[in-house]
Amino acid sequence: MTEKTLTFHSGSREETVGLGRKLGRLLKEGDVIALSGELGSGKTCMTKGLALGLGVPETEVVTSPSFTFMNEYEGRETLYHMDVYRLAHLSDFIGIGLEDYLGHGGVAVMEWADRWPEILPEHTLSVAFAILGEDARALCFCACHPRAVEILEGLERAICEMN
Numbered sequence: 001m002t003e004k005t006l007t008f009h010s011g012s013r014e015e016t017v018g019l020g021r022k023l024g025r026l027l028k029e030g031d032v033i034a035l036s037g038e039l040g041s042g043k044t045c046m047t048k049g050l051a052l053g054l055g056v057p058e059t060e061v062v063t064s065p066s067f068t069f070m071n072e073y074e075g076r077e078t079l080y081h082m083d084v085y086r087l088a089h090l091s092d093f094i095g096i097g098l099e100d101y102l103g104h105g106g107v108a109v110m111e112w113a114d115r116w117p118e119i120l121p122e123h124t125l126s127v128a129f130a131i132l133g134e135d136a137r138a139l140c141f142c143a144c145h146p147r148a149v150e151i152l153e154g155l156e157r158a159i160c161e162m163n
Helices: 013-026 043-053 090-095 146-162
Strands: 004-010 032-036 070-073 079-083 107-111 125-131 137-143
Touching: 004 013, 004 146, 013 043, 013 137, 013 146, 032 043, 043 079, 043 107, 043 125, 125 146, 137 146
Parallel strands: 032 107, 032 125, 079 107
Antiparallel strands: 004 137, 070 079, 125 137
């Protein structure tokens, strides 16, 4: 099985958004990004960048859908931004139909995805956030499927071209 992991360090919210933008440019219909990490670790900042990379207008306000469970943003691909923090059981997730958005049209981004990894498609790219300091973050990307590896390798190239 193909597997690739990479860790990037971000020193600010802007850097996290920028990394998300680069990642968003690489995404296509059916891709799934799973975000995990404690409150305030940068999951929504990353999603803001993903939205920008997918062509969502900069004027669109991207916020965590903590109470609505999912926000939808129109760009080059539709972005389905899910936050499952408040869902107590996997049956709640399934009961409101969120699984219909995983890998089926558009790009799905799920915050708190580590709560139910079994629901995620095999081609999911996972990103774990760790707080290193006030604004510093470590972002560990893990790809265990050829499509996720392809995305991660593209991100690595995009970052190398910058430096």
